[in-house]
Amino acid sequence: MVDQGQTEVFASAEGAVRWNVIGSGEPVVLSHGTPFSSYVWREIAPALADRYRVYTWDMPGYGASEQRTGQHVSLAAQGRVFAALLAHWGLDRPRVVAHDFGGAVALRAHLLHHVPYSRLALVGPVAVAPWGSPFFRLVGGHTEVFEQLPAALHRALVTEYVRSASATGLMPHTLEALVAPWLGPEGQPAFYRQIRQADQAHTDEIQDSYGELDLPVLLTWGEADAWIPPERFRDLATMIPGVVTRPLDGAGHLVQLDAPARLTAALLAFLGT
DSSP states (O other): OOOOSSSSSEEEEEEEEEEEEEEEESSSEEEOOTTGGGGGGGTHHHTTTTTTTEEEEEOTSSSOOOTTTTTOHHHHHHHHHHHHHHHHOOSOOOOEEEEEEHHHHHHHHHTSSOOSSSSEESSOOOOOOSOOOOOHHHHHHHHHOOOOOOHHHHHHHHHHHHHHTTTOOOOOOOOOOOHHGOHHHHHHHHHHHHHHTTTTHHHHHHHHTTTOOOOOOOEEEETSSSSSSSHHHHHHTTTTOEEEEEEEOOSOHHHHSSSSSHHHHHHOOOOOO
């Protein structure tokens, strides 16, 4: 979790969701991607909290939230959980900032579950087919094999995978914090569970509806993203009416950690307009 504020728990249909809130003002909700957690917002959230009431959350199956056998952690499940969580918070048209897989979750909640936002900022989102890094597709096709890896080899695999999301390099403590939820008797199967349940059909279902987005949208990404080719984001930009684009040179897929100051500046300019 982001290490500020009091951690709270929401009992979702897919397990306990841990969340917290800092700051005051109009609400801004930050959503993480996969295989990450709200920890990726640890530098962004406090900066936004100078002006806004900032909510962060870990999706079920991720970070500090519940992991369990048989858990549903697909994009469809997370979209329903996000809609329920926003209702639990009682927010009226919040500003939403969503990264990677969280981008698809936010889009599904808005387009399919009719959750209203005042503004939507998409940061390196999973939204346009085809998606998934080569590693992600490889593991997704053979999860029953990878699930049997010894713990030490699993740790090494996840560590290198997460490391590859950054173009500038991650500090050791940051890398450790991102990898830790995927270790141990609950974390290791949870890692392969979320990959096994990833299904492009869940973005195919909404991709033709992006032209119906009727709210201000910011689309930003790292030009050195090794997980999602930047061309995908440029394609997405052509589908969203009036979208504002902010490509960030030198940043990889983990834009929040590679270019926190530039991303914060872009978000503050967009959210406050």
